Amino acid sequence: MSTTYGTFPGARPRRLRTTPAMRRMVAEYRLHPSDLILPAFVREGVSEPVPISAMPGVVQHSRDTLRKAAVEAVAAGVSGIMLFGVPEEAKKDALGTAGTDPDGILQVAIRDVKAEVGDELVIMSDLCLDEFTDHGHCGVVDSEGRVDNDATLERYAEMAQVQADAGVHVVGPSGMMDGQVGVIRDALDQTGHEDVSVLAYTAKYASAFYGPFREAVGSSLQGDRKTYQQDPANLRESMRELALDLEEGADMVMVKPALPYLDVLAKVAEAVDVPVAAYQISGEYAMVEAAAANGWIDRDRAILETLTGIKRAGANMILTYWATEVARKLG
Numbered sequence: 463m464s465t466t467y468g469t470f471p472g473a474r475p476r477r478l479r480t481t482p483a484m485r486r487m488v489a490e491y492r493l494h495p496s497d498l499i500l501p502a503f504v505r506e507g508v509s510e511p512v513p514i515s516a517m518p519g520v521v522q523h524s525r526d527t528l529r530k531a532a533v534e535a536v537a538a539g540v541s542g543i544m545l546f547g548v549p550e551e552a553k554k555d556a557l558g559t560a561g562t563d564p565d566g567i568l569q570v571a572i573r574d575v576k577a578e579v580g581d582e583l584v585i586m587s588d589l590c591l592d593e594f595t596d597h598g599h600c601g602v603v604d605s606e607g608r609v610d611n612d613a614t615l616e617r618y619a620e621m622a623q624v625q626a627d628a629g630v631h632v633v634g635p636s637g638m639m640d641g642q643v644g645v646i647r648d649a650l651d652q653t654g655h656e657d658v659s660v661l662a663y664t665a666k667y668a669s670a671f672y673g674p675f676r677e678a679v680g681s682s683l684q685g686d687r688k689t690y691q692q693d694p695a696n697l698r699e700s701m702r703e704l705a706l707d708l709e710e711g712a713d714m715v716m717v718k719p720a721l722p723y724l725d726v727l728a729k730v731a732e733a734v735d736v737p738v739a740a741y742q743i744s745g746e747y748a749m750v751e752a753a754a755a756n757g758w759i760d761r762d763r764a765i766l767e768t769l770t771g772i773k774r775a776g777a778n779m780i781l782t783y784w785a786t787e788v789a790r791k792l793g
């Protein structure tokens with residue numbers, strides 16, 4: 463005698479979940495090493511990598527170990543590397559001049575990675591002042607203590623040029639100043655860098671999950687970035703940021719952080735015809751590592767699940783500190 467259930471006895475979705483081969487065949491989304499981009503920190507003046515305590519497994523690289531990390535990323539099939547420079551403390555100042563010094567650590571790192579792996583990896587650079595300013599803000603601060611949008615744009619234009627001169631393929635403006643993409647596009651075009659792309663941090667939220675990054679770049683910030691980064695409560699506002707970035711010439715757009723903003727990512731991905739990136743940030747990394755270290759979750763499964771969720775929500779590219787490790791496992 464056969465058992466039936468409900469009114470549709472033939473409809474049994476579980477048939478397609480019976481074996482690993484069956485599940486693999488019907489999988490709708492597959493992570494691939496080429497989806498992944500590795501964010502990497504390089505610190506000026508160190509000969510050994512410096513561990514970041516809030517991001518176990520991630521380091522501030524020396525110039526040497528950064529080159530090695532780039533080679534390993536290529537070997538694993540990772541698509542790109544996003545570089546962050548950590549200058550010597552004494553080189554920080556109000557205008558973040560180390561960020562526009564052709565021999566500043568970020569420019570040096572770009573040249574190093576370019577010399578090591580050439581075009582085998584898409585070399586990207588964080589285009590922002592916070593790593594280089596003594597106050598830790600992403601821009602120039604006026605006499606009232608406010609971040610001055612247009613004075614900052616001038617600094618960004620200069621940064622774009624020096625990063626492009628160093629050989630970067632893609633610049634990633636992450637400071638959330640109004641008009642930054644347009645100014646950077648102009649600066650690149652006027653200095654013969656028409657081929658350098660702009661990956662716009664389109665929807666970047668003022669998030670608590672950046673916490674561990676502050677240690678990673680030795681940030682001097684007191685306070686927060688709420689006058690320039692978006693309020694986590696807002697979704698429609700991201701569509702406005704998106705329209706402006708595209709109008710200003712963004713080649714690719716990004717949503718950041720990833721996991722708490724999958725709805726934003728899905729909406730952006732649906733709305734555009736340019737590649738969409740998502741940044742799985744430091745705090746997202748730290749959460750999984752901390753829970754796994756306590757034996758509270760299965761680390762490998764949790765990592766893959768977060769990345770698959772980000773891809774399912776619509777990301778073509780995912781920046782993740784696990785990029786090389788995951789690419790190796792997938793490959």
Ligand code: PBG
Binds near residue numbers: 592593672674743745
């Ligand atoms: C700004 C920048 C930040 C991150 C990337 N670019 C920090 C911030 O906006 O406060 C965060 C990345 C992460 O948390 O992994 N230069």
